[in-house]
Amino acid sequence: MTNNRLRIAVQKSGRLSKESHLLLRRCGLKFNVDERRLITRVDNLPIDILQVRDDDIPGLVMDGVVDLGIVGENVLEEVELERQAANKACQYQKLKPLDFGRCKLSIALPEEFDYQGLASLQNKRIATTYPYLLKRYLQERDIEFQECLLKGSVEVAPRAGLADGICDLVSTGATLEANGLVETQVIFESQSAIVQSAVTQSDEKQALIDKLMSRINGVIKARESKYIMLHAPKSQLNAIVDLLPGAENPTILPLNDDPSKVAIHAVSSEDLFWDTMEELRELGASSVLVMPIEKMLG
Ligand code: ATP
Numbered sequence: 001m002t003n004n005r006l007r008i009a010v011q012k013s014g015r016l017s018k019e020s021h022l023l024l025r026r027c028g029l030k031f032n033v034d035e036r037r038l039i040t041r042v043d044n045l046p047i048d049i050l051q052v053r054d055d056d057i058p059g060l061v062m063d064g065v066v067d068l069g070i071v072g073e074n075v076l077e078e079v080e081l082e083r084q085a086a087n088k089a090c091q092y093q094k095l096k097p098l099d100f101g102r103c104k105l106s107i108a109l110p111e112e113f114d115y116q117g118l119a120s121l122q123n124k125r126i127a128t129t130y131p132y133l134l135k136r137y138l139q140e141r142d143i144e145f146q147e148c149l150l151k152g153s154v155e156v157a158p159r160a161g162l163a164d165g166i167c168d169l170v171s172t173g174a175t176l177e178a179n180g181l182v183e184t185q186v187i188f189e190s191q192s193a194i195v196q197s198a199v200t201q202s203d204e205k206q207a208l209i210d211k212l213m214s215r216i217n218g219v220i221k222a223r224e225s226k227y228i229m230l231h232a233p234k235s236q237l238n239a240i241v242d243l244l245p246g247a248e249n250p251t252i253l254p255l256n257d258d259p260s261k262v263a264i265h266a267v268s269s270e271d272l273f274w275d276t277m278e279e280l281r282e283l284g285a286s287s288v289l290v291m292p293i294e295k296m297l298g
Pocket residue numbers: 011012013014015016052053054055071072073074075101102103169170171172190191192
């Protein structure tokens with residue numbers, strides 16, 4: 001089976017889908033998503049997007065069925081451990097964390113549980129969708145536990161009398177609270193990542209992957225950066241430039257009608273927060289503009 005088009009697996013519908021599509025679009029890929037279809041063709045590059053359940057993405061990458069995948073590190077590591085235990089191929093290369101889909105995998109217990117540290121979990125039954133990550137964490141700490149494997153509704157297991165506690169994904173904690181649970185231990189911190197298959201690529205495909213990764217780096221760098229313009233009294237120039245976060249080599253321009261001031265244009269590696277804006281104003285800066293940057297290269 002040969003396929004010259006690069007294949008990228010993304011989550012079909014769920015928490016990572018929108019951001020995954022957005023990232024690929026920002027990299028210049030043109031496509032129309034039809035959720036009912038497994039494969040979406042990219043119009044302007046030899047790339048196919050495979051839309052699948054997020055749980056399937058690591059396996060597709062590790063088996064070399066797809067070249068790239070965008071998936072949560074939680075799912076990636078769970079599948080890696082599962083496949084390791086089953087002696088299946090589990091190699092992949094993590095190209096870049098993508099800074100979305102952030103969450104924690106945590107142990108949570110009912111409010112009334114008398115928790116005195118991890119030892120309190122000895123021989124308790126814990127409901128989870130992530131048995132391998134949980135086992136690794138507790139085994140490394142010499143805690144034995146009973147497993148209650150659930151693919152959904154994990155958070156209701158204690159109340160339903162199925163388990164003493166749970167190990168599940170948490171982002172705001174609202175779901176835990178609604179079910180009378182308290183987060184007691186974070187066992188894994190996760191975000192989405194783009195991963196590449198370890199199966200050898202043709203030179204053309206590898207070149208396309210390199211090009212895509214350079215664009216992804218540009219998109220992420222641009223997202224974290226801001227373009228800042230302001231007017232500054234010449235006497236406070238250095239103090240003002242020092243306040244701009246990560247702004248190297250700002251451009252200094254004369255102002256037509258005011259010789260005591262200059263305009264400063266700078267790319268800042270971070271957002272400019274209100275506190276800094278206010279400090280700038282105290283130093284005499286005026287007309288402060290902070291603008292998003294769409295693309296960055298080089
Ligand atoms: P699928 O149908 O693709 O299997 P799913 O229900 O398993 O979907 P989602 O709930 O869409 O998955 O979550 C996908 C990923 O989003 C998670 O594996 C995790 O990496 C990330 N994520 C971020 N925040 C949360 C959260 N609060 N709860 C669950 N997942 C989160």
